[in-house]
Amino acid sequence: MNDEGQLYTIEGITAGVIMLVTAFTIFNSGLVYTPGDAHISDMQIQQLGYDALAMMDTPAELGPVKESPLAEMIKAKNDAGFKSEFNRYLTLHTGTTEFVDSLEFNATVFNRLKNSGAGTVHSYHFSNSTMSEVSMLTREPAISVTRYVWLSDRPGGSVDSEYDNGGQLVLLEVLIWRR
Amino acid sequence: MDAIRRIKDEDAILSIDFLAGFTIFILSLIMVISLVPGVLAGIQSDNIDYDAVAYRTSVILVEDPGAPDSWNYEWDYPMIHKADMQRLGLAVDKETPNILSRGKVNFFFNLSPDFIFSAEEYRDKVIFGDIPYLYNISLKVDGESKTYYAGGGTEVPDYQYGYMRRLVKVKEPSSAEINFTNYPGQYTLPLDRNVTSITSDFSVLFPYDVLINKSVNPAYRIDPQSERVTINLSNICSDLNKSDLESMNFAGIAFRREGGGSEIGSLVPWKNETYSLMVNEMPYPGSGGEEVLVNSTNPLITLILYKVPTDEVHFPMFVNFSFSHVFKNNFTDHTYLSGIHRYDYNTSNVTQPELKDAVMEVAIW
Amino acid sequence: METLNDEGQWIVMMGFLVAIGMFMLAIIVSQAPLVGQTTAESVIEFPKNEVQDLRGKLVSMVSTSPTGTLQERFRGDMALLSMSRNNAIATYSIDGDNWTTSGTSTETNYIYHIIDIHYNNGITDYNENLTTFQWVTV
Numbered sequence: 158m159n160d161e162g163q164l165y166t167i168e169g170i171t172a173g174v175i176m177l178v179t180a181f182t183i184f185n186s187g188l189v190y191t192p193g194d195a196h197i198s199d200m201q202i203q204q205l206g207y208d209a210l211a212m213m214d215t216p217a218e219l220g221p222v223k224e225s226p227l228a229e230m231i232k233a234k235n236d237a238g239f240k241s242e243f244n245r246y247l248t249l250h251t252g253t254t255e256f257v258d259s260l261e262f263n264a265t266v267f268n269r270l271k272n273s274g275a276g277t278v279h280s281y282h283f284s285n286s287t288m289s290e291v292s293m294l295t296r297e298p299a300i301s302v303t304r305y306v307w308l309s310d311r312p313g314g315s316v317d318s319e320y321d322n323g324g325q326l327v328l329l330e331v332l333i334w335r336r
Numbered sequence: 337m338d339a340i341r342r343i344k345d346e347d348a349i350l351s352i353d354f355l356a357g358f359t360i361f362i363l364s365l366i367m368v369i370s371l372v373p374g375v376l377a378g379i380q381s382d383n384i385d386y387d388a389v390a391y392r393t394s395v396i397l398v399e400d401p402g403a404p405d406s407w408n409y410e411w412d413y414p415m416i417h418k419a420d421m422q423r424l425g426l427a428v429d430k431e432t433p434n435i436l437s438r439g440k441v442n443f444f445f446n447l448s449p450d451f452i453f454s455a456e457e458y459r460d461k462v463i464f465g466d467i468p469y470l471y472n473i474s475l476k477v478d479g480e481s482k483t484y485y486a487g488g489g490t491e492v493p494d495y496q497y498g499y500m501r502r503l504v505k506v507k508e509p510s511s512a513e514i515n516f517t518n519y520p521g522q523y524t525l526p527l528d529r530n531v532t533s534i535t536s537d538f539s540v541l542f543p544y545d546v547l548i549n550k551s552v553n554p555a556y557r558i559d560p561q562s563e564r565v566t567i568n569l570s571n572i573c574s575d576l577n578k579s580d581l582e583s584m585n586f587a588g589i590a591f592r593r594e595g596g597g598s599e600i601g602s603l604v605p606w607k608n609e610t611y612s613l614m615v616n617e618m619p620y621p622g623s624g625g626e627e628v629l630v631n632s633t634n635p636l637i638t639l640i641l642y643k644v645p646t647d648e649v650h651f652p653m654f655v656n657f658s659f660s661h662v663f664k665n666n667f668t669d670h671t672y673l674s675g676i677h678r679y680d681y682n683t684s685n686v687t688q689p690e691l692k693d694a695v696m697e698v699a700i701w
Numbered sequence: 702m703e704t705l706n707d708e709g710q711w712i713v714m715m716g717f718l719v720a721i722g723m724f725m726l727a728i729i730v731s732q733a734p735l736v737g738q739t740t741a742e743s744v745i746e747f748p749k750n751e752v753q754d755l756r757g758k759l760v761s762m763v764s765t766s767p768t769g770t771l772q773e774r775f776r777g778d779m780a781l782l783s784m785s786r787n788n789a790i791a792t793y794s795i796d797g798d799n800w801t802t803s804g805t806s807t808e809t810n811y812i813y814h815i816i817d818i819h820y821n822n823g824i825t826d827y828n829e830n831l832t833t834f835q836w837v838t839v
Contacts, residue, residue, distance in 0.1 A: 165712070169357025172716025173364030179720035180368045183727045196741040197387045201500060204391070207750035208503035211434055215505060217691050219556030219681065246503055249695040251476040251483045254492050254499065267786055269778045276777060278785045303751070303787060305758050305779070324771065326758070326778035328786055361712050365719060372726070388740035431760070433753055550811060551764045551836035 198335070199300055202260065206302035206333045209246035214304055224309055231266060231327065232312045236284035239264065243331070244286060259336045261289040268320060268327040279319060283329065292336045299334040384467065386498025390700040393463050394500040397473070398696060399433035400425030402440065406562040418453070424461045428507055429554035435691065436506045439563050445475060445484035455488025469700050477506050478693040497701035505691040510558045511566035512540060512679055512686045517574045523675030524575050529666045535587070536674040537656040540567050541594075544649040546680050556689055558681065560644040563689075565679065569637040569657065572630050576671055582662040584673075585627035586637060589613060594652045614638045630659065748789065752820055752827050755779075755791055763795065763814050763833040789822035812837055 213227040224232075230239045243262065250256040263285040269276045306327050311320035402425030424444055426436040442448050453461075463469055470493075473486035516523065527534060542565070547558045558565070573584060613620050615628050616635045628635055639655065654676070661672045678685050738746075762775060776793070783791035794817045807813065812835045820827040 165351065165354035165357030166360065167357065168710060168712045169360035172361045172713045175713075175716045176368045176719045176723075177364050179723050180371050183723055184371060194385065194387070194739040194741050196739060196745060200387075200391065200741040200744045203745055204750075205501060205503065208434060211750070211754070212503050212505060212693065215435070215555070215691065217505075218688050219552065246693075249476075249503060249693070250501065251474040251695055251697045253472055253474045253483070253485075253697050254699060267782055269781045271777070276781055278781060303754075305754055305782070307758060307762070323774070325774055326782070328782040330786060357712055361716060365715075368719060368723070372723070385740050388744075391740075391744060431757075545810070549836055550834040553761065553764075 199298060202300045202333050202335070203302060205247065206262075206300060206331060207304075209243055210302060210304040210329065210331065212246060213242060214306060225306070227304070227329070228306050228308050231283070231306055231329065232308055232310065234283075234312050234314075236264075239284040240286060243284070247333075260333055261286045261292045261336055262331050262333045263289050264329060264331045266327055266329055268325065270318075271321050281319070288336065292334070295334060295336060297335040299332040301330060301332050303328055303330045305329075386469075386496075386700045387500070388498070389463065389465060389469060390498035390500040390698045393471075393473070393700065394502045394696065394698045396423060396462055397426050397444075397698070398436070398502045398504055399427055401427045401430050401437075405430070418451075418457065421461055424453075424458075432553065432555045434502070434504045435555045436504050436694070437563060438506055438508050441475065441484070441506060444486065446487045447484065453487055458486055458488055463700065471701075472699040473696070475694055475696045492699050493701055495701075497699050499700075500698045502696045502698075504694050504696055505555075506694045507555060507563075508690045508692060509563045509565065510679075510686050510689045511568065512677065513568050514540075514570070514677055516569070516571045520575055523673060523677070524671045525674045527663075527670040527672050529669045531663075531670070532666060533660070533662045534670075534672050535658060535660040536672050537590075537658050538569075538673050539654045539656045539676045540679055541676050542644075542653045542655070542679050544652060548649060549681075552681070555691060558679070558686070558689060560641065561649060562643070564643070565641045567639045567641075567655065567679075571634060572637070572659075572673065573634070576631075576673060577668075578631060580663055580668060580670055581631050582664045583629060584631040584662070585660045586615070586630050586635070587627055587658045587660055588621070588623035588625060589639065590623070590656045590658065592654045592656060594654060611642060612638075612640045614640075627660070746824060748787075748820070748822055748825055748827075751787060751789065751822075755820060756818065756829070756831065759793060759816055759818065760831070760833050763816065764835055787822065789820060791818075791820050793818045807837075810837060811835065 210227070213230075214225045216225050226242070227239075229235075230242070243264070247260050247262070248256070248258050264283040265280055266283045267278055267280045270279050306329050307324070308327060309324045311322060311325070400423065402421070403423040404420065405425070424440075426440045426444055427433060428435050428437045443451050444453070446452050458471065458473075459465075459468060462473075463471060470490050471486070472489040472492050474483050474489075476483045523538060525536075542560060544560070547560065549557065572586075573581070576584070611622075613622055615637055617638070620628070637657065639657075641655070644653070659673055661670075663670050680686065681688065758779075762771075772795070779791050779793075783789050795814055797815075814833050814835060816829075816831045816833060818827070818829045818831060
């Protein structure tokens with residue numbers, strides 16, 4: 158019988174201790190990182206903006222005049238009308254939650270000038286909310302929402318360098334951000 | 337002393353020391369292996385993304401017409417049909433996102449007395465998911481003072497909750513407001529003075545081939561298959577010579593097909609669930625009811641047709657209001673009420689479907 | 702000097718191997734969350750509203766029975782504005798190549814037009830073959 162001192166037991170214990178210590182170190186050290194969702198409010202603003210433009214671009218009735226209120230505003234270059242109407246949509250609420258009115262916006266119209274070939278894009282500032290200039294120093298990101306608007310004719314008083322003649326499709330782009 | 341045989345490696349002998357050490361090792365290995373799945377489970381976030389659920393719920397409500405997409409169950413045992421509803425979407429049509437149907441809104445927010453959804457049903461048919469979420473779904477329509485809430489909801493909490501706000505338009509159904517003072521001469525016919533009594537029909541015609549026009553945007557379409565149509569008759573005698581009239585009575589209604597005039601089986605007047613007939617806002621049977629004196633009182637007759645069955649829309653339908661006239665004497669020629677009023681897209685005939693602004697808020701926690 | 706029996710060091714080695722294996726697993730696992738995308742990001746990224754807007758405009762344009770010049774205008778405007786502002790290709794064809802007043806097929810009261818929509822913003826590619834109806838009084 159071999160009576161020399163063997164270290165099997167101690168080795169077993171050592172191996173066990175090594176594995177367990179490693180396991181607990183790993184599981185306690187918070188290695189799994191779940192990034193917080195910083196873009197939820199961006200998503201909400203984007204959907205709200207799209208909804209507001211879509212609602213403004215829908216006539217209330219099937220009438221002989223098929224133009225939407227939004228198209229009429231652009232054709233008439235009615236920036237004050239757009240400002241109040243868009244603001245009204247942004248601030249509609251049901252009263253269930255505490256409502257905070259904190260959104261500012263800036264609207265630009267883009268249209269195509271045919272010239273020759275594919276054409277060029279012409280743009281002009283259309284409307285903005287009252288405090289938009291002051292609040293442009295905000296840290297919040299601006300969300301862009303767009304809508305195609307069909308104009309039956311170019312806005313009155315436009316010259317050829319601004320607008321082609323006749324009915325056309327323009328793009329209304331509104332930047333929205335939190336104050 | 338015995339000779340001790342040297343233990344060689346291929347002898348089948350394990351020392352107790354080895355066994356003890358090996359056992360300890362194996363036991364701790366088993367413990368560690370059972371901890372490993374815990375590493376992977378940590379990747380699933382502890383936080384439930386309530387905003388994602390709120391967004392999805394709002395999309396289902398606002399942009400999806402639902403499954404089935406036409407749920408006008410205002411008649412014929414409505415509660416039974418609840419099980420058939422798989423998804424409660426409120427949109428008019430899949431081509432018209434953000435335009436909600438008034439009928440569906442009324443059902444969803446439990447504004448219809450016979451049709452109530454429970455919290456479990458809202459969770460199964462709108463919110464989905466395994467977790468029993470608490471919710472608060474509300475709708476406020478422009479011009480209506482009351483905010484509508486989905487049943488079974490709870491007040492919004494103080495702590496974080498998922499939230500989504502959507503802007504929509506609610507499509508109000510069309511109606512024909514037939515005030516006879518607005519149609520002078522249009523719905524009267526002359527009668528020889530010697531005839532002292534006559535029963536006549538005033539008809540409202542539904543020309544389905546014109547109404548169900550696929551080129552009209554569903555947001556503005558008049559579709560009796562999926563939304564109600566209303567006919568209001570007022571000032572019925574205004575165009576007739578009242579002094580000549582001994583009595584004029586309203587006797588009831590009938591639904592007939594064009595030409596042959598055969599009655600439409602599924603809309604037989606006595607089956608008063610497919611429509612609602614009211615005189616001065618009191619229910620009145622389609623036929624067999626007491627005759628209503630029209631010339632001395634000035635009643636308002638209202639007919640709401642909830643839903644026309646799909647088989648019936650192949651032929652134009654006439655809704656006949658029958659009136660019996662008795663004239664005082666035969667001194668002058670008489671005039672009596674008769675005519676056909678078209679229920680179509682002409683704004684002078686019918687108040688067209690109107691889209692009203694509304695806002696919907698969904699909160700989930 | 703007599704050496705101790707060193708055969709049992711296999712066991713400690715196995716212990717170390719398991720520990721190292723766990724460290725590797727932990728490193729791999731820790732990479733995973735950084736690769737994912739949050740729900741809000743994927744909602745923002747998907748051009749749901751742009752596609753809905755595009756389809757809606759096309760369908761309502763067809764129902765007004767546009768002329769060839771109107772077609773040209775609409776197509777050119779849409780392509781250029783979509784590319785320059787939304788970084789997306791938005792093109793369509795009606796009834797094959799060109800708009801035809803007689804459409805693809807007819808039925809009582811309706812002329813069918815088949816619109817083939819193609820939209821691609823680099824992340825989402827959307828194609829649809831859409832049938833629209835134009836009302837024609839017989």
